[in-house]
Amino acid sequence: MPHLSSAIRTGSLLFLSGQLAFDDKGRISGDIEAQTALTLKHQFAVLAQHGLSPENVVKVGVWLTDRANFQRFDQTFARVFGAHRPTRSTVISQLALEGALVEIDLIASFEPLDS
Template sequence: MSRKAFTAEGAVAVGPYSHAVESGDLVYLSGQTPIDAATGRLVEGDISAQTEQCFKNLFQVLAAAVLTPEHVVKVNVFLTDMANFSAMNEVYKAQFSEPYPARTTIGVASLPLGAQVELEMIARRGR
């Protein structure tokens, strides 16, 4: 099976992976950490700033696949400190409208480059 991959300007890959891969009607977006593409470094600031940058990166990937946040059906959130859940959730809530995508939030020991948060998505074409 060949993969149809999408690469987004302004989103950074820190390893050998595609920003997104399409399979049928589904588009799987790789996890994005809060890297500012202009500097190649993590954004300065708290969990809110880092979560906003993750969404900025992911929404650029969605746009490269000709999709919008309305196409997102599932989000996985990885936090290095579950005490940041409420602040992350406030930023998250502002990114989508109801009904919200399904979501899983997982506490992890660490993330690439010392990030506090990483987000990944699954989007669906059509309807």
């Protein structure tokens, strides 16, 4: 188990550590769409543990291993988030674990969002 917290609250904000697309057996597999959807599903479960939903997300940090995956990642991200459009940074980078194509962290607010 890595030396980190899955989420830490400070004031009205909840910071979620980066997540990868681990399946139920602890493996990472699948294409960029599958990994993006599963990673966000994991993050949304952490939000729910704190009484929050995807609409509470204000900032998303994304690491992709391949620039060629950006468009398919973005389409999946848009489908999963729906009408909600949090701020986002996306970086092309190596990831620590073999087979990981995307890592995503979140910042969410406990207060209502201004649009």
